[in-house]
Amino acid sequence: MQRFILKNKRKITLVSAVLIIAAFTSHYAFHFEPVAKWALLIASIIGVAPIAIQAFQALRVKVVSIDVLVTIAVIGAFIIGNYEESAIVTFLFLFGDYLEQRTLNKTRSAIRELTEMAPESALKQMEDGSFEEVDIDEVGIGDILRVLTGAKVPVDGVVLFGEGHVNEASITGEPLPAGKTVGSQVFAGTILDNGTLHIEAQRVGEDTTFGRIIELVEEAQDKKSEAERFIDRFSKWYTPAVLVLGFVVWLITRNIELAITILVLGCPGALVIGVPVSNVAGIGNGARHGVLLKGSEVIHDFSRVDTMIFDKTGTLTQGAPKVAAVKLYTEDTSKTRSYLASVESQSDHPLARAIVEHLNETALYPVDQTDVVKGGGIVAMVDGKRVAVGNAALMNQEGVHLSEEAQKDIEQFEKEGNSLVLTSVDGQLQALVGIRDQLRPKVREDLAKLKKMGVKNLVLLSGDNQGTVDLVAKELGLTQAHGNMLPEDKAAFLMDLQSKGYIVAFVGDGVNDSPSLALAQIGIAMGSGTDVAIETSDVVLMNSDFSRLPHALGLTKATARNMKQNIVIAIGVVLVLLFSVFFSTWMNMSIGMLVHEGSILVVILNGMRLLRYKPNM
Numbered sequence: 001m002q003r004f005i006l007k008n009k010r011k012i013t014l015v016s017a018v019l020i021i022a023a024f025t026s027h028y029a030f031h032f033e034p035v036a037k038w039a040l041l042i043a044s045i046i047g048v049a050p051i052a053i054q055a056f057q058a059l060r061v062k063v064v065s066i067d068v069l070v071t072i073a074v075i076g077a078f079i080i081g082n083y084e085e086s087a088i089v090t091f092l093f094l095f096g097d098y099l100e101q102r103t104l105n106k107t108r109s110a111i112r113e114l115t116e117m118a119p120e121s122a123l124k125q126m127e128d129g130s131f132e133e134v135d136i137d138e139v140g141i142g143d144i145l146r147v148l149t150g151a152k153v154p155v156d157g158v159v160l161f162g163e164g165h166v167n168e169a170s171i172t173g174e175p176l177p178a179g180k181t182v183g184s185q186v187f188a189g190t191i192l193d194n195g196t197l198h199i200e201a202q203r204v205g206e207d208t209t210f211g212r213i214i215e216l217v218e219e220a221q222d223k224k225s226e227a228e229r230f231i232d233r234f235s236k237w238y239t240p241a242v243l244v245l246g247f248v249v250w251l252i253t254r255n256i257e258l259a260i261t262i263l264v265l266g267c268p269g270a271l272v273i274g275v276p277v278s279n280v281a282g283i284g285n286g287a288r289h290g291v292l293l294k295g296s297e298v299i300h301d302f303s304r305v306d307t308m309i310f311d312k313t314g315t316l317t318q319g320a321p322k323v324a325a326v327k328l329y330t331e332d333t334s335k336t337r338s339y340l341a342s343v344e345s346q347s348d349h350p351l352a353r354a355i356v357e358h359l360n361e362t363a364l365y366p367v368d369q370t371d372v373v374k375g376g377g378i379v380a381m382v383d384g385k386r387v388a389v390g391n392a393a394l395m396n397q398e399g400v401h402l403s404e405e406a407q408k409d410i411e412q413f414e415k416e417g418n419s420l421v422l423t424s425v426d427g428q429l430q431a432l433v434g435i436r437d438q439l440r441p442k443v444r445e446d447l448a449k450l451k452k453m454g455v456k457n458l459v460l461l462s463g464d465n466q467g468t469v470d471l472v473a474k475e476l477g478l479t480q481a482h483g484n485m486l487p488e489d490k491a492a493f494l495m496d497l498q499s500k501g502y503i504v505a506f507v508g509d510g511v512n513d514s515p516s517l518a519l520a521q522i523g524i525a526m527g528s529g530t531d532v533a534i535e536t537s538d539v540v541l542m543n544s545d546f547s548r549l550p551h552a553l554g555l556t557k558a559t560a561r562n563m564k565q566n567i568v569i570a571i572g573v574v575l576v577l578l579f580s581v582f583f584s585t586w587m588n589m590s591i592g593m594l595v596h597e598g599s600i601l602v603v604i605l606n607g608m609r610l611l612r613y614k615p616n617m
Helices: 002-007 009-030 033-060 066-079 083-107 109-117 209-222 226-253 256-265 269-288 296-302 312-316 333-344 350-358 392-397 404-415 443-452 466-476 487-499 511-519 531-536 548-583 589-612
Strands: 121-125 131-135 144-147 156-167 178-180 191-203 291-293 307-310 317-328 367-373 377-382 385-390 419-425 428-439 457-461 480-482 504-508 522-526 539-541
Touching (some): 002 033, 009 083, 033 083, 066 226, 066 256, 083 589, 226 256, 256 589, 269 291, 269 296, 291 296, 291 548, 296 522, 296 548, 307 312, 312 317, 312 428, 312 504, 317 404, 333 350, 333 367, 333 385, 333 419, 350 428, 385 392, 404 419, 404 428, 404 466, 428 466, 457 487, 487 504, 487 511
Parallel strands (some): 307 457
Antiparallel strands (some): 121 131, 121 144, 144 191, 156 178, 291 539, 367 377, 377 385
C-alpha cells in the first residue's frame, strides 16, 4: 500500500488540486458548504498520506525530516477542524516536491545525456573477414571494427584504414569535427560525420575515455562538500529544534494553531536542496564543456585558488618539438632541403622527426653509407655528396668552417631556446635549423584570463634548463620560473608555498607530476596525460585543451557564489516567516507553505543558471 501511494504522488497531487478547486467553487460560487467541507476533508486525507509515509520512513532510521514537521502540522490542523489550511498545506507541499524533482532532473541532464550517448553495438570483423553487428559487451581489445558515416565510435582505438571527420564534442567539448586518418586515435561515444573507418579496439567498456568520463562525473555528483555536510548536520538538529519550539509556544500560549503554524514555517526545505542543486549543475556544465570536476569539495577549493603552478612540457607547450626557425647559407635551397630531409628520414630521433615533418613535401634522395655519430648526428652519402647533419661538435669533427654570420645565428637561436641542427655538404655549412617545443595556441591569453579572475601567482616549474624556462616565462608573463626541477623539487616548492598560506593549484600531465598533483589543494591534469596523473588529479581538462582552464576556474567561482546565494535565500526566508508569525496578523500555514515552496523553486532555478554559464571575457 505504501509503495502504491508513493508511486502515485503526482496523481494524488492532481486530485488534491481538483478537490480544492471544487471546494472553493462550492463555497464562493454556490454556497454549498457541506460539499466544500467534504472536498477539503478528502483532499487533506489523501494529500497527507504520502507525506506521512515518508515521515514514518524517516523516523524509522531516526531522522526527524521536513515530512515529520508537515505531517504533525497537517494532523493538528485537521484535529482543530481547519480543513482549508490542512488541504492547502498538503497540496503545496506535494506540488513543491513535484517541481523540485522536475527541476533537479534537468540539472542532472548532463550525465543523463552522456549515458544516452554511450554506444550499444559495433560492427565487428569475424573470422571469415565479414563484419557483423554485435553487442558492445562482445567487443574485446584487439578486435577490428568498422565505423560507418553517422555511427558512433564504439571503443577507444586507432584507425587502421580509411579517413573521415569525427564529432568529438562528447569528449573534448569542441564543436568542430576532427579529421582522422590512418594512425589517428578515436574515442568511444564520438560520431563519425563522414567517411568510413576501420579501427583496432584498444580500450573497451568502462575503460574507454567516455566510460571514465561518465564514472568520474557520477562520482563527482555524489560527493559532498563541507558546505553540504554542514547543512546535513544543521538540518539534523534544526528540525527537532523547530518541533521543540512549537511545543514550547503551545505550552506558553495554549494556541495550538500558532504552534502548528510554526512547524510549517520552520521547514528548512530550500536550505537542504540549495547547495546540492548548485553542485550538480556546476559539475554538469563542466562535463558539457570538457572539464571534469571531481566533487563539490573541489569546487569550493578551486574557487579560492590564488596561485597556479604549471609544468612546461605538455602543459604550457604542445609536448612535441617543432621546427621554429631555419637559416640557409646556399643559393640552391631546394637541394639542401632535400639532402637534409633524406638524411633525417633515416633517424628516429625526436629532432629528426620534427625536421622530416617540417619538410614533408620535399623530394628525397637515396641515402648510402649512413654512419651514426654517437652524441653528434649522422653522416651519409646522398647524391654522391658527403652530407653531415647534427650539432656543432659534429661540424667541428667534419672540419666545417663556421662563418661569423653563422656563429651569430647560432648564438641567437640558442637565446631563443632552440635545439640546433646544422647541415654541411662536402664540408660546407649550408643550413641551420632551430627546433623547440611550441607553446600551446593562445596560452598567453588564457593565462591573462586567469590573472583577471584573481590568480595572483603564475609559476612555471620545469625539468628543462633555466635559460629555456626563463624565455617561456618572459613570453607568457609568468610571475616566477624555475628550471632543472626534479619531481621532488617541485613537490617541495609547492609545500613551501602552502606553508606560507597560498591556496595552490598544480597543472601537469605526466607521471612525474603525480606527487605535486596529489599534494596541491587542486590538482589539474591534462586529459591526454597519463592515467596516473588523471586519477591523482581533482580536475581533468579533456583533450588537453588548456583554454578550458579559465572556463573551469570561472565556473567554480560562479558555483561557489551560487551556493552562498542559495543558503542566504533559504535562511532569510525562514527568518522572515518566523518573524512574521509573531509580529504580524496576516501570516498563516497556507501562506507560509506557499512562500516555502516558492523559495525551494527559487533556489533550484538559481542553481540551474549554472547550466548556461559562460565566462564573460
